[in-house]
Amino acid sequence: MLRKITTIIIFTLLIIGAGFSFCVYTKQHKASNIQTTQTTLTVHLQSPVFYVNKQGKSFEALYGSLSDNSLQFVKITTPDGKKYTLPQVLSGSGARYTDDREIVWWEHHGVIRLDIRDEKGGWKEGYEELTKQDKKSLSNLTS
Secondary structure (H helix, E strand, O other), rough: OOHHHHHHHHHHHHHHHHHHHHHHHHHHHHHOOOOOOOOOOOOEEOOOEEEEEEOEEEEEEEEEEEEOOOEEEEEEEEOOOOEEEEEEEEEOOOOOEEEOOEEEEEEEEEEEEEEEEEEOOEEEEEEEEEEEEEEEHHHHOOO
């Protein structure tokens, strides 16, 4: 009788072990058949755009995006030579770019509003409105 019970237990354990091994093999086999696609992202930059304020201070902007359009951004250079790369964020109107720390570049109907942080952490107008200039009229301003 003891021999029968031992045989039944061993047989049961063998069946359970075989089932477990099959499940592990199947999972590994399926995992090795999963194909992944790897996409290489590239950056698309437009030609530089120049803006000037009423005092004649000029700004350069390079608008760009990733090839999958998951990110739009602007790279700006201020008159004092500071450079910023700002991601596009939600805007009620126009296109708004900000790092949310130092600067906001907000384009609406061809006019740029540039806000900067003040000492208390609030936003203030950094420069008067900037308007788009072509290279020819920009060179006339600087000469």
